[in-house]
Amino acid sequence: MKVCDPVSLILRKKGGTVWSVPAKTTVYAAIELMAEREVGALLVVDEGHLHGIITERDYARKVVLMGRSSKETPVSEILSEPLLTIAPDCSVDEAMRLITTHRIRHLPVVQDGKLVGLISIGDLVQWIAFAQDQTIEDLSHYIEGKYPC
Template identity: 50%
Template sequence: MLQVKHLLADKGNRIYSVAPDEPVLAAIRTMADHTIGALLVMRGEELVGIVSERDYARKVILKGRSSSDTPVQDIMTSPVISVNPADTVDTCMRLCTDSRVRHLPVVENGKVVGVVSIGDLVKAVISEQGAEIEHLQRYIAG
């Protein structure tokens, strides 16, 4: 069974973040620049929240707030649901489904070591299923 550490080994452990007192506009620009859907909200090395495009749409746009005047801490999700490198892809998929989240920070010994998205998890499941199908086809054929 694939674990989070295997996903991070393939995709890398690059982390994009924003400070809680930064304006939402800065967070949206960072997400656009890196074509990502969420940013970790960090106070130094401490994970204090996560902010997503969904948070922006629901808590800024729909409420008529200003993205340049609203600090990230006002719209971020906190506390953050996180996983550790030893967690399985299945565990993460269930967590995303049950909690209705799309991004999971990966935390090891209190330190953020990466982020996995629902897209990363789906890609891993598809790859694993493809390998299993190929194995079964070879078994049946031969």
């Protein structure tokens, strides 16, 4: 594991399940699905076309604080767009740079126009922590003379 590894390795490890809703879904139904699946965001997809993302933050800022009804408001009215996406061969380091630079928490992974996964800041932090642990272990083995040739 290294920070130069492609995000496709993270997707392979975490599995390919991506939770999404159509644009006409009510915000209430989307929030219910987030709670049910224990996720903080859903992609908004219609007929294979990625429109944007709806997050708990969107709900708080664009529904609750604006006094709107979550049972009447479609996600299309509050989703975040334009959506920044990455390719599966994007490095973990570059994905982390994009997330921190753009102050976002999720990056959809798209290959040849097709959605193949979703990477969160948590996924990236976990990968980087494991990579650092592995580096420390490798260096310790090297110093102790136990490093494989």
